[in-house]
Amino acid sequence: MKKTVRIKINGKTYEAEEGESILSVCNRENIDIPNLCFNEALAPYGACRLCMVEVVNGPGKKGMTTSCTLKAVEGLEIVTDTEQIVKYRNILFELYLAQAPNSEEIKEMAAKYGVTKTRFAKKAKPLDPLGNKCVLCGQCVRVCDEIMGTAAINYIGRGFYTKINTPYLEKNDACMGCGACAEVCPTGAIQMEDIYDKRIMKSWSGTEVKLKKCKSCGRYFAPEPIAEFAYAKLDPEIKEELKDLCPDCRRKLLSRKEILISQGEVSKNED
Amino acid sequence: MKIKTLQDLENVRKAGIKKLFPDKPRIAVGLATCGIAAGGQDVYEALETALKKKGVNAFLTKTGCFGICNEEPLVNIAMPGKPLVILHKVQKEDAESIAERVAKGKLPEEKALCKIEEWDHITSEKPFFYGKGYENIPLWNEIPYFKPQKKVVLRDAGIINPEDIEEYIAVGGYSAVYKALTKMTPDEVVEEVKKSGLRGRGGAGFPTGLKWEFTKKEKSDVKYVICNADEGDPGAYMNRNEMESDPHMVIEGMIIGAYAIGASEGFIYVRAEYPLAIERLKLAIKQAKEYGLLGEHIFGTEFSFDIRIATGAGAFVCGEETALIASIEGKPGRPRPRPPFPAQKGLWEKPTNINNVETWCNIAPIIKKGGEWFSRIGIERNTGTKVFSLVGKVNKVGLVEVPLGTTINEIVCHIGGCGIKSKEIKAVQTGGPSGGCIPRNLFDTPIDYDHLKEVGSIMGSGGLVVMDEDTCMVDTAKYFLSFTVDESCGKCVPCREGLKRMYDILEKITDGRGTEEDLGILDELAHTIKATSLCGLGQTAPNPVITTIKYFKDEYMEHIKNKVCPARVCRALIDYFIVPDKCKGCTICAKNCPVGAIDGGPGLIHIIDQSKCIACGTCMDVCPFDAVVKLSGEKIDTPDKPIPVKKGR
Numbered sequence: 001m002k003k004t005v006r007i008k009i010n011g012k013t014y015e016a017e018e019g020e021s022i023l024s025v026c027n028r029e030n031i032d033i034p035n036l037c038f039n040e041a042l043a044p045y046g047a048c049r050l051c052m053v054e055v056v057n058g059p060g061k062k063g064m065t066t067s068c069t070l071k072a073v074e075g076l077e078i079v080t081d082t083e084q085i086v087k088y089r090n091i092l093f094e095l096y097l098a099q100a101p102n103s104e105e106i107k108e109m110a111a112k113y114g115v116t117k118t119r120f121a122k123k124a125k126p127l128d129p130l131g132n133k134c135v136l137c138g139q140c141v142r143v144c145d146e147i148m149g150t151a152a153i154n155y156i157g158r159g160f161y162t163k164i165n166t167p168y169l170e171k172n173d174a175c176m177g178c179g180a181c182a183e184v185c186p187t188g189a190i191q192m193e194d195i196y197d198k199r200i201m202k203s204w205s206g207t208e209v210k211l212k213k214c215k216s217c218g219r220y221f222a223p224e225p226i227a228e229f230a231y232a233k234l235d236p237e238i239k240e241e242l243k244d245l246c247p248d249c250r251r252k253l254l255s256r257k258e259i260l261i262s263q264g265e266v267s268k269n270e271d
Numbered sequence: 272m273k274i275k276t277l278q279d280l281e282n283v284r285k286a287g288i289k290k291l292f293p294d295k296p297r298i299a300v301g302l303a304t305c306g307i308a309a310g311g312q313d314v315y316e317a318l319e320t321a322l323k324k325k326g327v328n329a330f331l332t333k334t335g336c337f338g339i340c341n342e343e344p345l346v347n348i349a350m351p352g353k354p355l356v357i358l359h360k361v362q363k364e365d366a367e368s369i370a371e372r373v374a375k376g377k378l379p380e381e382k383a384l385c386k387i388e389e390w391d392h393i394t395s396e397k398p399f400f401y402g403k404g405y406e407n408i409p410l411w412n413e414i415p416y417f418k419p420q421k422k423v424v425l426r427d428a429g430i431i432n433p434e435d436i437e438e439y440i441a442v443g444g445y446s447a448v449y450k451a452l453t454k455m456t457p458d459e460v461v462e463e464v465k466k467s468g469l470r471g472r473g474g475a476g477f478p479t480g481l482k483w484e485f486t487k488k489e490k491s492d493v494k495y496v497i498c499n500a501d502e503g504d505p506g507a508y509m510n511r512n513e514m515e516s517d518p519h520m521v522i523e524g525m526i527i528g529a530y531a532i533g534a535s536e537g538f539i540y541v542r543a544e545y546p547l548a549i550e551r552l553k554l555a556i557k558q559a560k561e562y563g564l565l566g567e568h569i570f571g572t573e574f575s576f577d578i579r580i581a582t583g584a585g586a587f588v589c590g591e592e593t594a595l596i597a598s599i600e601g602k603p604g605r606p607r608p609r610p611p612f613p614a615q616k617g618l619w620e621k622p623t624n625i626n627n628v629e630t631w632c633n634i635a636p637i638i639k640k641g642g643e644w645f646s647r648i649g650i651e652r653n654t655g656t657k658v659f660s661l662v663g664k665v666n667k668v669g670l671v672e673v674p675l676g677t678t679i680n681e682i683v684c685h686i687g688g689c690g691i692k693s694k695e696i697k698a699v700q701t702g703g704p705s706g707g708c709i710p711r712n713l714f715d716t717p718i719d720y721d722h723l724k725e726v727g728s729i730m731g732s733g734g735l736v737v738m739d740e741d742t743c744m745v746d747t748a749k750y751f752l753s754f755t756v757d758e759s760c761g762k763c764v765p766c767r768e769g770l771k772r773m774y775d776i777l778e779k780i781t782d783g784r785g786t787e788e789d790l791g792i793l794d795e796l797a798h799t800i801k802a803t804s805l806c807g808l809g810q811t812a813p814n815p816v817i818t819t820i821k822y823f824k825d826e827y828m829e830h831i832k833n834k835v836c837p838a839r840v841c842r843a844l845i846d847y848f849i850v851p852d853k854c855k856g857c858t859i860c861a862k863n864c865p866v867g868a869i870d871g872g873p874g875l876i877h878i879i880d881q882s883k884c885i886a887c888g889t890c891m892d893v894c895p896f897d898a899v900v901k902l903s904g905e906k907i908d909t910p911d912k913p914i915p916v917k918k919g920r
Contacts, residue, residue, distance in 0.1 A: 044608070045607075046607070046608035046763070046805055047762050047763045047764070047805065048763075048764060049763050049764055049765055049803045049804075049805070052803060060610070064802060064803070066608065069608040084802070087799075088798075088799045088802055088803050091769075091795060091796065091799040092764055092765060092799070092803065095764055095765070095768040095769055095772065096764065096768075098768070098772075099764070099768050119792060120768075120772050120775075121775070135764070136761065136762075136764075136767070138762075154603070155603060155605075155761065157761070158586070158588075158758075158759065158760050158761045159756055159757060159758065159759035159760065159761045159767055159770075159771070160756060160759070160761070160767055160768065160770070160771040161761075162760075162761030162767065
């Protein structure tokens with residue numbers, strides 16, 4: 001059991017687990033802090049710089065810092081909306097609006113904080129595989145590496161010209177087509193599409209992943225590598241008859257079995 | 272042989288002394304990268320041939336850099352019992368005459384820059400005495416360039432052979448390791464470093480002893496020490512020279528540091544652009560292992576330590592400690608937020624102590640002579656010396672080592688000898704792309720961590736770039752921004768997006784399209800980037816812009832309001848003209864103009880077509896009569912078409 005500590009946010013006292021990210025605490029307590037690169041499932045990254053708060057009291061350093069990387073300790077006291085934070089954050093929003101001009105999510109988020117236009121030239125790249133929506137928060141890169149253990153995509157180049165894609169912008173066999181990247185993307189920049197027996201990761205250099213065919217209905221239902229990845233993780237192993245069935249057929253099979261059992265036509269142990 | 276005891280060390284020391292003071296003339300050619308670039312390698316080979324040809328019995332060897340770049344290639348000669356004489360601007364053609372005279376026990380005195388009668392290697396028991404003589408040659412510390420200097424870090428540079436461990440041991444090398452390992456506890460070592468007041472020489476100036484203590488306190492089976500040799504500031508080459516001229520002092524410092532904090536492995540992270548430094552470090556590590564100074568049971572104690580070299584792939588941001596660690600681990604060099612600090616979770620999540628090359632170089636003298644001795648050099652809270660690379664528009668360039676607290680004026684004007692061709696010096700830029708530009712009227716500012724911060728700059732690793740009246744401060748700010756834009760890793764938004772936007776605005780201003788509103792945006796961006804960036808790169812990158820706006824706002828305003836570049840640097844704002852009274856109609860400018868913008872002919876006054884001119888300056892460079900002028904916001908009267916040059920001029 002982790003120790004519970006008491007922290008002060010905007011003058012009000014809250015309880016938190018020791019070491020917990022302050023941004024998590026704020027999310028839980030409905031204290032509004034904008035953020036783009038934070039995800040509970042991933043290690044704090046501190047890249048989007050939107051979740052800045054000011055530490056006014058506590059054992060560590062005082063001053064502005066990112067709340068995602070700030071850990072809860074007894075006696076910590078922060079404020080979330082100082083004049084300074086708002087001023088800097090607004091400029092960051094302007095930078096984001098120029099960086100990802102096609103992202104409705106960014107426009108919405110910025111507008112919520114009163115920023116509706118940017119003074120900077122919009123960075124619209126023709127044929128951008130991420131539709132000029134990517135803000136380089138790195139959630140896709142990190143989920144692929146940290147959670148899936150695949151690292152099929154990464155940053156390419158550096159600085160202002162950084163982009164995210166597969167190595168050498170080639171189709172990548174390592175991709176399992178799980179779509180976690182698209183799932184976590186805060187701006188909906190990542191495109192993928194299932195066409196017949198393939199999943200096409202359109203944003204990732206057209207990487208193709210074969211889909212598994214349901215042995216009962218014949219429908220393509222999940223990327224093959226993901227099915228194998230999941231089967232390998234199950235303990236006890238999946239029953240042979242359930243393997244390679246789409247979720248619908250699997251449900252049907254199990255339901256029919258239950259019915260037969262309830263009607264006494266098969267015994268429970270008869271598999 | 273393996274050195275296990277003090278007696279073993281003493282035996283090697285004696286062997287080394289015989290090399291430093293042979294019973295025949297010793298000739299050493301300065302062969303750090305700078306010396307080689309100036310032609311030192313050719314001089315070395317020519318001397319080798321000449322000595323052999325003439326059958327001269329002399330000991331020819333190589334040495335590091337003595338720090339005075341203008342005078343390269345440098346060769347030092349020591350006749351037995353006579354002062355060590357440093358010859359300057361030696362060419363390979365001089366080799367024969369040098370060999371001839373050495374054969375007769377003489378010196379080419381006309382080539383002598385200075386002489387050394389006595390030299391303090393700091394780590395040796397007492398200073399080395401070479402001898403007296405050569406009345407006409409000045410003592411090294413009598414010449415203005417060296418007079419204010421104090422060589423602690425550069426104690427052996429340009430004197431000993433960096434590729435020979437025996438010479439390093441001869442000047443007291445590795446005796447500090449012996450002292451630390453056999454006579455001091457790790458706590459005492461940390462205490463001594465704390466007492467010295469040494470602050471990190473990488474630029475941030477964190478107290479070294481304190482940093483060691485943090486890592487020491489962490490409980491872990493494995494700990495690491497790292498030497499940060501990813502020197503990347505434009506114009507800075509202190510660390511390169513320290514490693515090339517005296518690699519063992521880095522290793523010795525690291526052994527002592529590792530012992531103090533309880534690390535068993537060390538890494539030297541060197542940029543791949545320093546091949547000679549890497550080569551000499553590798554050789555030094557190999558020699559140290561052969562002599563048992565690295566490896567198992569050093570000096571027969573329980574302490575074991577080894578060093579490996581990791582080469583960087585050229586990213587500036589890898590000088591930032593968390594990015595550096597990521598790079599050694601084989602990951603992309605991107606910083607991560609601190610805490611946790613490397614002292615808690617560093618390389619492979621283990622407690623790690625990272626220090627800059629020059630910090631490590633100071634350790635052996637501190638242990639040998641005591642923290643108290645070190646703390647007497649420099650000024651309060653800023654103890655010891657610092658090596659600076661003095662470059663730019665200044666008469667004498669080179670590596671300068673002075674006690675901290677020495678004023679900018681002392682370094683730029685007394686050591687550097689002021690501006691080239693008596694031009695007015697305008698500013699000095701310290702701390703590389705993270706630093707700021709300090710104007711002339713603040714040249715009495717002492718150079719140390721605290722005073723530089725007060726005037727808006729930073730110490731940084733030690734680059735000092737001098738700027739004169741021909742330097743445009745807006746252009747300078749733009750140059751440093753272009754560097755940081757290129758080198759930003761791209762992880763956090765203010766640094767990645769913001770710096771580029773700042774650069775775009777500066778480009779607009781230097782192109783003559785800037786507005787006063789731009790200046791306001793520049794200021795807003797600069798402060799946002801400083802306050803919100805993830806690592807030190809972004810937090811300091813706006814400094815050149817902030818300080819130039821602060822101290823040279825009039826130059827910005829000239830660019831914006833009058834479309835004039837007062838220093839006549841920004842191409843879009845300057846025009847070249849041919850002065851009709853000076854033109855002799857020689858046609859050289861017209862022939863060399865890359866865009867055919869010059870009209871004229873033999874005997875005719877030439878005219879530049881301003882609509883075609885790209886302001887490259889070629890005409891000005893090639894004109895033998897200084898007839899081409901560069902103006903900004905001004906014009907001179909020129910004929911409409913080429914007319915004959917007046918006779919009788």
